[in-house]
Amino acid sequence: MTDHKVPPILKPIRDVGIVGYGAYIPRYRLPASEVARIWKAGSGGLLIEEKAVSGLDEDVITMSIEAARNALARAEIDPSEIRAVWVGSESHPYAVKPTSTVVAEAIGATPHTQAADWEFACKAGTEAIQAAIGFVGSEMARFALAIGMDTAQARPGDPLEYTAGAGGAAFLLGPAEISLATIESSYSFATDTPDFFRRANEKYPEHGERFTGEPSYFKHITSAAQALMQAIEASPSDYQHVVFHQPNTKFPQRVGRALGFKPEQIETGLLVPLIGNTYAGSALVGLTAVLDVAEPGDRILLVSYGSGAGSDAISLRATELLPERHNLAPQTQDYIARRTEIDYATYARFRGKLTMK
Amino acid sequence: MEASRHWRLKQERYTLMGEICPHCEEKIFPPRDICPACGENARNLYKYSGRGEVYSFTTVYQAPAGYEENAPYTIALVRLEEGPMLTAQLTDLGDETVEIGMPVEMVTRKLRSDGERGMLVYGYKFRPQLARTISA
Ligand SMILES: [Zn+2]
Numbered sequence: 001m002t003d004h005k006v007p008p009i010l011k012p013i014r015d016v017g018i019v020g021y022g023a024y025i026p027r028y029r030l031p032a033s034e035v036a037r038i039w040k041a042g043s044g045g046l047l048i049e050e051k052a053v054s055g056l057d058e059d060v061i062t063m064s065i066e067a068a069r070n071a072l073a074r075a076e077i078d079p080s081e082i083r084a085v086w087v088g089s090e091s092h093p094y095a096v097k098p099t100s101t102v103v104a105e106a107i108g109a110t111p112h113t114q115a116a117d118w119e120f121a122c123k124a125g126t127e128a129i130q131a132a133i134g135f136v137g138s139e140m141a142r143f144a145l146a147i148g149m150d151t152a153q154a155r156p157g158d159p160l161e162y163t164a165g166a167g168g169a170a171f172l173l174g175p176a177e178i179s180l181a182t183i184e185s186s187y188s189f190a191t192d193t194p195d196f197f198r199r200a201n202e203k204y205p206e207h208g209e210r211f212t213g214e215p216s217y218f219k220h221i222t223s224a225a226q227a228l229m230q231a232i233e234a235s236p237s238d239y240q241h242v243v244f245h246q247p248n249t250k251f252p253q254r255v256g257r258a259l260g261f262k263p264e265q266i267e268t269g270l271l272v273p274l275i276g277n278t279y280a281g282s283a284l285v286g287l288t289a290v291l292d293v294a295e296p297g298d299r300i301l302l303v304s305y306g307s308g309a310g311s312d313a314i315s316l317r318a319t320e321l322l323p324e325r326h327n328l329a330p331q332t333q334d335y336i337a338r339r340t341e342i343d344y345a346t347y348a349r350f351r352g353k354l355t356m357k
Numbered sequence: 358m359e360a361s362r363h364w365r366l367k368q369e370r371y372t373l374m375g376e377i378c379p380h381c382e383e384k385i386f387p388p389r390d391i392c393p394a395c396g397e398n399a400r401n402l403y404k405y406s407g408r409g410e411v412y413s414f415t416t417v418y419q420a421p422a423g424y425e426e427n428a429p430y431t432i433a434l435v436r437l438e439e440g441p442m443l444t445a446q447l448t449d450l451g452d453e454t455v456e457i458g459m460p461v462e463m464v465t466r467k468l469r470s471d472g473e474r475g476m477l478v479y480g481y482k483f484r485p486q487l488a489r490t491i492s493a
Contacts, residue, residue, distance in 0.1 A: 026449075027449050027451055028451070055448065055449060056426060056427050057427065057446075057448055057466040057467045057468070057482065058466065058467065059467060059477075061467075061477075061479060062464070062465055062466050062467060062479065065371075065465045066464060066465070093477055094477070102371075102479060105367055105368075105371060106371040106372060106465050106479070107372075108368070108372065326491075327489075327491050330487050330489055331489070331490065331491070333490065334487060334488065334489050334490060335487075337488070337490070338487060338488065340451030340452055
């Protein structure tokens with residue numbers, strides 16, 4: 001095994017950036033207090049306020065299409081120039097048949113494009129971004145679209161039911177010179193850790209209590225963030241914003257503090273209290289909320305986490321082109337403000353937990 | 358079916374791809390290759406903005422096979438801002454009441470699923486225009 005004195009970061013030959021970004025969050029909200037009411041759990045110490053729930057006619061395909069359209073509206077490019085459409089999710093509508101081909105068709109990227117679905121629990125979206133960086137950075141493609149989107153499932157009564165939400169974001173990667181934020185560098189850290197899993201044909205995931213938290217979320221995020229910052233000689237104070245995977249409100253706050261970030265650096269991208277844990281969309285939709293307000297020169301650190309387990313850390317810097325593209329598509333806070341509260345019975349219907357026949 | 362025709366049908370359903378008449382500039386949806394205004398050939402593609410308003414609407418309680426899961430739902434005649442009128446389901450209404458003249462925008466949604474084992478069919482619906490704090 002090679003002893004790496006400087007962590008081996010992932011850096012392409014050509015500089016790459018985000019040319020367009022777009023969020024999507026569905027309209028409906030299930031308050032955590034409503035879940036507590038059903039299971040007689042009491043409402044003290046709830047992990048979030050409420051979570052976003054997708055409607056009856058929504059799934060990862062339709063939500064990805066809207067996020068992708070928002071990303072294209074900001075990028076203002078011809079979609080036929082896209083050479084990859086990659087969707088990372090834990091809730092692809094089909095077991096076999098790609099989400100990505102429908103999305104590619106709907107945005108006008110077909111037929112001259114790579115299309116694939118990615119999986120790695122909650123970090124499937126950031127790994128699609130890293131692959132897109134490679135695709136563009138090697139000059140195999142001028143543009144590649146990476147999406148992280150989920151309609152997260154949880155067993156009724158499971159602690160995850162309070163937080164498993166719906167939403168995500170799309171990022172169009174392209175040449176740095178026309179980007180609204182450039183990718184400074186990225187790094188990936190992965191180990192075999194059985195903290196959370198779902199076997200094929202099972203509807204709901206299992207989580208191994210013994211592996212949740214310390215050996216999984218905290219270890220992987222800390223390792224990835226520290227390695228990347230060490231390699232590019234950055235420190236927490238160099239960043240205006242940091243966004244972590246957010247399974248609940250406390251975990252990202254705690255890991256941020258442990259790494260040396262201040263609450264105000266975490267605040268803008270911390271959406272979990274109002275939309276829940278959107279799994280593969282979680283860190284990415286947080287990044288869109290940051291890009292909505294970031295100013296040229298701002299540095300942003302993004303660190304995802306996927307069970308099983310791994311973290312991708314990406315360091316970004318906003319460019320002069322960002323402000324003029326802020327309003328070319330709906331802002332993430334617009335989707336958060338569009339809110340209709342539902343009760344548990346409506347939630348059960350929307351999420352297909354009622355058997356009709 | 359020739360591949361380009363197949364592609365155009367998908368574009369029509371997923372993205373409101375219609376036609377514009379090269380002779381009289383009539384905008385056509387759904388695409389029918391012959392201009393209804395001047396009778397000439399009209400095959401030039403035209404992509405609609407997706408914005409429009411509710412012209413008329415009704416609520417469906419007894420849904421046809423394949424659509425039962427969504428009932429009750431609202432069907433509207435939507436007049437696109439470019440002119441053509443089409444019929445589509447309204448979605449994401451939340452607790453908003455539908456009104457004639459209500460501004461709506463196109464979204465691509467699941468139209469129907471043929472049971473647990475069948476194919477999922479996607480196409481256009483319309484929703485109330487998303488309120489934006491800062492408009493473009
Ligand atoms: Zn004509």
